[in-house]
Amino acid sequence: MCGRVALASRDAVKACAGVDRELTSPTPLERDGEWARAGGRNASPGCAIAAVRIAAVEADDDGASARLARATVGDRRACAIEDVVWGVRFDSRRGGNFERSFNARVEGLLGGDESTFAAKLAKTVNGRCVVYVDGFYEWREEGPKGAKTRVKQPYMVRRADGKPLALASVLTPEKARSDAVDDFPRREAAVITMPSAGGELAWLHDRQPLFLWNDRDFDEWLFGDWARMARERRAKDVKGLLQWHPVTTKINHAAYDGEDASAPVKRAVEKDAGSVAALFAAATKKRKVDDETAVQID
Template sequence: MCGRYVSTRGPEDLARRFRITDPDVDDPLAPSWNVAPTDEVWAVLERTARDASAGAPATRHLRALRWGLVPSWAGDTRIGARLINARVETVHEKPAFRTAFARRRCLLPADGFYEWQRMEDPGTGKTRKQPYFVHSEDDRVMALAGLYEYWRDPDAGRDDPSAWLTTCTIITTEATDAAGRVHPRMPLAVAEEHYDAWLDPCRRDTGALRDLLERPADGRLDARPVSTAVNNVRNNGPQLVEAVTVPAAGATPPTSDPAR
């Protein structure tokens, strides 16, 4: 599972990184070292304009979306808090994700992500959750594989500009390398050479799309223990990713996420 992550790059930096000619950002998101579900996050996606002629190429955009996917058929937005992740093993067949996987894929830029490991406190014998910041060894931005979806408020007026909500989710898989020592699941990423294919809304081959997904940073990850201050979503700032010393204790085996 990926329940928190870090996203500090600005729109100009992301536009260069993901080859976006016009970011079209009116209200830039502030850097966040504690991105939490239902927060707005940066997403890279491709869309074809409604008034475009047949066969017109899609245009790449940088958009702020709400994290926690709300399917188009949902009665309200509350389901989004439970759909922050989509398991790669079933993403192509689950009703909440299968349409988005076929037509609405995106990249979610991240500096890294947090996972928690249950550890035994040597002083009390009780277990506690120790957060770790998992990031690329070279600190390059990760392009996490995501999906996005449009939802319209059924109670909104016909011409209400706020009626539409665009949300997203992160695709996850079994964890390996440094992340696997902390938690059994981890987000998937898309390599730069596969950005075009992953974002292309005309590509619908499920198997070929799944083949584009890989471990973040090619699996070359580092995980360092950080302060439990990250547990509180109100805390933010670069101090959250600074390494801390963890008392020697026995780590309990990672537990699996609930199925999504």
């Protein structure tokens, strides 16, 4: 994922997850400073995003958490919807700034390296969640090879059946930050990504989210053997379940949030090709008219 999504509505998340309980009200979309505008159609890391997590488990002891999770497998009453911040914030050594990791590689979860933030979070029941989006954007450079300027063409990727995409994610504990806005989420999430090789999205990007397609996937990620599922999942497993289309290059600007942000359009290179073809056609027509006029004068 390249860091832009179309947010799913709270009602759509409820219907898709089968969860009614809400821990937070939908977060206002207009924020100042870091929480810059996130209108929903072209949202960036740092925005509030709807996630489903196990809310009945609050114990710090991993063993107790695991026992409770096994006892409530498939019970949506143990789950709740909560707005979280998309992207886990880390302090940077560069001038006191910070960086935000909005993705986490599945290899980091499964490689036995528990030094990664995602591996530490995923091993606890409270550290896993499911993030829901209407779709996500990916970019691809298009145009003649060797050209001075090539088009950075965005594409929208969605479920073929129109439902929100459920993305396996990891979740931080609640953060008590001095700069946190009172009504803004204090938990942060990162989406798990996997190689796209062998799948339908390989032409577009070499990584794709770890999709959760049904109740079984949902239960396994939150309650069950999440590591086995993540290890065995392949990009080809989602063949025929996704659809994609080119969208306006206006969304190349993170601030753009127009109603046409995710609407299908012609690829920019096709538009350019059409313009060039029209230009040549007009020039040919003009030459023909000039030739005919010249003949009449003679």
